[in-house]
Amino acid sequence: MKKLIEWYDLYPQGTQEGNEEQQVFIALVRNKKWKNWRSVSALSKETKLDPKIVERVVYKYFKIGLIIQNPKNAEFWGYIYNNPEDAPEKDISVIEHEKNKVLARGKLLEMLIS
Numbered sequence: 359m360k361k362l363i364e365w366y367d368l369y370p371q372g373t374q375e376g377n378e379e380q381q382v383f384i385a386l387v388r389n390k391k392w393k394n395w396r397s398v399s400a401l402s403k404e405t406k407l408d409p410k411i412v413e414r415v416v417y418k419y420f421k422i423g424l425i426i427q428n429p430k431n432a433e434f435w436g437y438i439y440n441n442p443e444d445a446p447e448k449d450i451s452v453i454e455h456e457k458n459k460v461l462a463r464g465k466l467l468e469m470l471i472s
Contacts, residue, residue: 364424364439381405382415386425387437394441395434 370376385404388394398416402409416435419425428434429444436444 378405378407378411379415379418381407382412383419383437386435387440395428395431395436397433398435401435 370379382401382405385401386394386396396404398409398412401407401416402412405412416425420427420435424438425435426438426441426444428436
């Protein structure tokens with residue numbers, strides 16, 4: 359996984375928006391030893407922020423790639439550095455995807471013939 363910028367290097371410090379983002383990340387990150395999957399409602403309850411504000415912050419950092427969605431439950435979100443094995447793999451082009459399919463089909467045929 360390519361090292362991304364940390365959230366605390368990016369958020370607008372000293373502003374109302376920055377304070378809200380800081381509260382959300384502190385609630386989301388917690389401790390790196392555990393996987394932290396939190397729902398918007400749990401984050402909202404812990405930070406005492408409106409759920410719409412929490413959703414805005416989650417979406418902003420989801421687009422950047424610092425917050426990821428739980429692959430098993432779409433309601434939960436996590437910090438990418440606490441959940442690196444669940445980070446989405448780099449998107450591949452359609453051409454690359456088709457090439458991989460052809461290669462896999464060729465390997466399967468080779469196995470069946472031998």
